[in-house]
Amino acid sequence: MTAVPGHRRSLLPFRLRAERRLDTPRWLPFASTGAAIAVALLLSGLLIAIIGGDPFATFEHIGTSAFGDLYVLSDTLVKATPLIFTGLACALAFRMRMWNIGAEGQLLLGAWGASAVVLSGVVPAGTSPFIYVPLMMLCGTLCGALWGGIAGWLKARFHVNEIITTLMLNYIALSWIKFWVFGPWSEGGFQMTPQFPREAWLPRLTDFAKMVPDFGGMTVHLGFVFALVAAVFVWWLLKRTRKGYEIRLIGDNPRAARYAGIDIGRNVILVMLLSGGLAGMAGMAEIGGVVHRLQDGFSPGYGFTGVVIAYLAKFNPFGVVLASILFGALILAGREIQPAGIPAMIQGIVLFCVITADALSRYRVRLVRT
Amino acid sequence: MNLELILAAGVTSGTVLLLAALGEILTERSGVINLGVEGMMFVGALAGFKVSVDTGDPWIGLVAALIAGGALAALHAIVTIGFQADQIVSGLALTLLGTGVALVLGEGLAGGMVGPRLPTITLPLLASIPVIGPVFFTDQSVLVYLGYLLVPVIGYWISHTRPGLHLRAVGEQPTAADALGVNVYRLRYAYTIAGGALAGLAGATISMVVSPGWNSTQTTSGQGWIAVGLVIFAQWSPLRALIGAYLIATIRRLTIDLQGPTDFFGIPNPFFTYQPYTFFLDMLPYALVIFIMVLGAREAIKRRVGAPAALGIPYVRGERGM
Numbered sequence: 001m002t003a004v005p006g007h008r009r010s011l012l013p014f015r016l017r018a019e020r021r022l023d024t025p026r027w028l029p030f031a032s033t034g035a036a037i038a039v040a041l042l043l044s045g046l047l048i049a050i051i052g053g054d055p056f057a058t059f060e061h062i063g064t065s066a067f068g069d070l071y072v073l074s075d076t077l078v079k080a081t082p083l084i085f086t087g088l089a090c091a092l093a094f095r096m097r098m099w100n101i102g103a104e105g106q107l108l109l110g111a112w113g114a115s116a117v118v119l120s121g122v123v124p125a126g127t128s129p130f131i132y133v134p135l136m137m138l139c140g141t142l143c144g145a146l147w148g149g150i151a152g153w154l155k156a157r158f159h160v161n162e163i164i165t166t167l168m169l170n171y172i173a174l175s176w177i178k179f180w181v182f183g184p185w186s187e188g189g190f191q192m193t194p195q196f197p198r199e200a201w202l203p204r205l206t207d208f209a210k211m212v213p214d215f216g217g218m219t220v221h222l223g224f225v226f227a228l229v230a231a232v233f234v235w236w237l238l239k240r241t242r243k244g245y246e247i248r249l250i251g252d253n254p255r256a257a258r259y260a261g262i263d264i265g266r267n268v269i270l271v272m273l274l275s276g277g278l279a280g281m282a283g284m285a286e287i288g289g290v291v292h293r294l295q296d297g298f299s300p301g302y303g304f305t306g307v308v309i310a311y312l313a314k315f316n317p318f319g320v321v322l323a324s325i326l327f328g329a330l331i332l333a334g335r336e337i338q339p340a341g342i343p344a345m346i347q348g349i350v351l352f353c354v355i356t357a358d359a360l361s362r363y364r365v366r367l368v369r370t
Numbered sequence: 371m372n373l374e375l376i377l378a379a380g381v382t383s384g385t386v387l388l389l390a391a392l393g394e395i396l397t398e399r400s401g402v403i404n405l406g407v408e409g410m411m412f413v414g415a416l417a418g419f420k421v422s423v424d425t426g427d428p429w430i431g432l433v434a435a436l437i438a439g440g441a442l443a444a445l446h447a448i449v450t451i452g453f454q455a456d457q458i459v460s461g462l463a464l465t466l467l468g469t470g471v472a473l474v475l476g477e478g479l480a481g482g483m484v485g486p487r488l489p490t491i492t493l494p495l496l497a498s499i500p501v502i503g504p505v506f507f508t509d510q511s512v513l514v515y516l517g518y519l520l521v522p523v524i525g526y527w528i529s530h531t532r533p534g535l536h537l538r539a540v541g542e543q544p545t546a547a548d549a550l551g552v553n554v555y556r557l558r559y560a561y562t563i564a565g566g567a568l569a570g571l572a573g574a575t576i577s578m579v580v581s582p583g584w585n586s587t588q589t590t591s592g593q594g595w596i597a598v599g600l601v602i603f604a605q606w607s608p609l610r611a612l613i614g615a616y617l618i619a620t621i622r623r624l625t626i627d628l629q630g631p632t633d634f635f636g637i638p639n640p641f642f643t644y645q646p647y648t649f650f651l652d653m654l655p656y657a658l659v660i661f662i663m664v665l666g667a668r669e670a671i672k673r674r675v676g677a678p679a680a681l682g683i684p685y686v687r688g689e690r691g692m
Contacts, residue, residue, distance in 0.1 A: 099458055160660070164595065164599035168592075168595070172657060175649040183647075308463075341469065345474060348470055351462065358455065
């Protein structure tokens with residue numbers, strides 16, 4: 001397991017020896033990710049079997065209920081939409097080794113901001129969706145960015161560990177949402193707000209069924225397009241701009257970045273603002289495109305799944321899109337999978353496998369004569 | 371509202387944070403950061419409750435919780451010490467896995483079921499001291515006393531014994547420790563698993579002492595993460611962890627007690643008359659954690675104390691490093 005061969009005499013004429021790789025071949029990351037997913041599926045199946053389930057039936061169920069036909073594929077994309085945003089939020093922050101575990105809270109605040117536009121009565125009912133939707137987006141993104149920015153500011157100004165602050169802010173955000181849906185915005189004492197007016201809904205494919213009949217029943221909404229745009233934006237930011245170069249340099253070697261005169265504190269705040277904003281978009285898209293009201297517990301942990309997705313994608317924005325669709329399928333199928341803990345369990349296993357594969361692919365295994 | 375009762379309840383529930391934080395202190399002092407406390411706690415809570423109900427013996431339940439927490443930590447150890455994978459992400463994975471496993475295995479355990487109780491102890495002489503007696507030494511669970519005991523024991527172990535010296539060496543300067551013949555890998559494995567076992571025990575404290583029974587997703591509600599934050603605030607010292615744990619737990623407890631009375635000195639209690647305001651009370655402990663983290667960070671800079679130097683850095687023998 002360690003890099004140095006053991007000192008024990010081997011009985012065989014040859015032994016396996018692990019050596020540190022000096023360079024990474026291009027195919028290796030793909031191979032290691034593929035192997036990680038395969039092992040993760042195997043382990044998950046094994047665990048499902050141990051607790052008395054039928055792994056084959058479970059996986060078949062996931063397959064057919066997520067990719068079976070165009071309509072369920074559309075549902076899968078709906079589930080993938082918030083995941084793409086939270087995955088991008090985590091990937092961007094993690095690239096700089098900022099451990100933003102608070103995408104969940106930033107998502108909740110984003111949803112709250114979008115709801116505030118509708119429910120506070122600032123925009124009168126009946127206003128054009130061309131005013132409603134951009135305003136909801138703006139407000140949702142700002143609220144998410146603010147929530148991320150708090151942790152960024154505490155990190156930059158006071159050197160407070162961002163893992164703890166972002167997590168604590170998650171719990172605070174959860175109570176904040178509960179206050180509004182149980183209190184001022186409650187509809188008749190239920191723990192949800194009234195449904196938003198149609199103008200505040202993100203347009204879905206099914207809304208165009210009059211023009212293209214085949215779209216009837218397809219629920220994929222504008223948020224998915226925004227998510228793809230966001231993926232391109234993050235890629236452009238990281239790979240094509242000076243800021244992106246600074247972010248990557250800080251992530252790879254903070255000491256070198258400091259000697260190069262890069263203001264780390266300012267980048268920390270900026271990245272946390274952007275990361276929070278992306279997560280806030282996830283909340284906005286979910287509220288505006290799917291739920292159409294604010295309610296307690298509308299997110300089944302999209303923010304935490306974003307962490308797993310970012311790792312599975314190795315922080316590549318387009319990989320995030322692919323991984324999100326995979327996890328969207330898992331969540332879609334997971335609604336009916338009992339017991340409720342299985343999706344979280346599978347996510348944990350996937351994450352373990354991915355980082356183990358990453359770590360192991362730093363070595364090459366050789367047969368050597370003794 | 372009886373102040374002594376509130377403080378005593380704070381000490382009881384603070385034991386959860388204390389045990390988990392002590393475990394994490396041991397782990398981090400050896401140079402390994404394990405963010406999976408929440409997951410290990412969750413699994414420990416389930417194992418302790420389920421096994422003690424099944425066997426009818428709370429002590430076997432405690433052993434099960436120790437083993438469950440230790441087993442999850444062993445997974446973290448294999449992945450991060452053996453394979454040298456990223457410790458932060460492995461810890462997050464451990465939390466996801468632990469939460470999932472606990473929910474899956476806890477499925478169908480009905481709420482309201484209460485397992486066999488651990489004995490409570492009233493210390494004869496100490497209990498008669500005013501204030502301190504009723505708060506610390508009256509009708510407290512054995513696990514609370516275990517907490518009192520572990521703080522000086524672990525503190526002494528770390529600072530004044532030879533194995534403790536090795537522990538600190540492995541966490542600060544693994545290369546030097548290795549050169550002196552200390553087995554870095556073995557120590558890191560041992561302390562990571564020990565830390566996990568304590569986190570499991572902390573979980574059992576929730577499900578067997580603080581709020582007996584199985585409350586599914588409501589069981590840990592972030593206390594594992596609070597414990598991780600507490601370790602940083604405590605600057606890796608057991609005594610400071612004790613103060614922080616009891617303080618945070620008392621505030622948590624107070625937020626529940628504040629919802630009871632209809633008025634305070636004639637002023638109507640807003641948390642009673644308008645229920646949604648209680649959600650602001652729920653935020654309080656988490657906001658408090660952020661606040662003490664800021665205080666702790668400022669003090670740490672002033673006093674120039676920091677995390678163990680090799681914290682989070684995998685040790686690879688024969689490579690240039692720390």
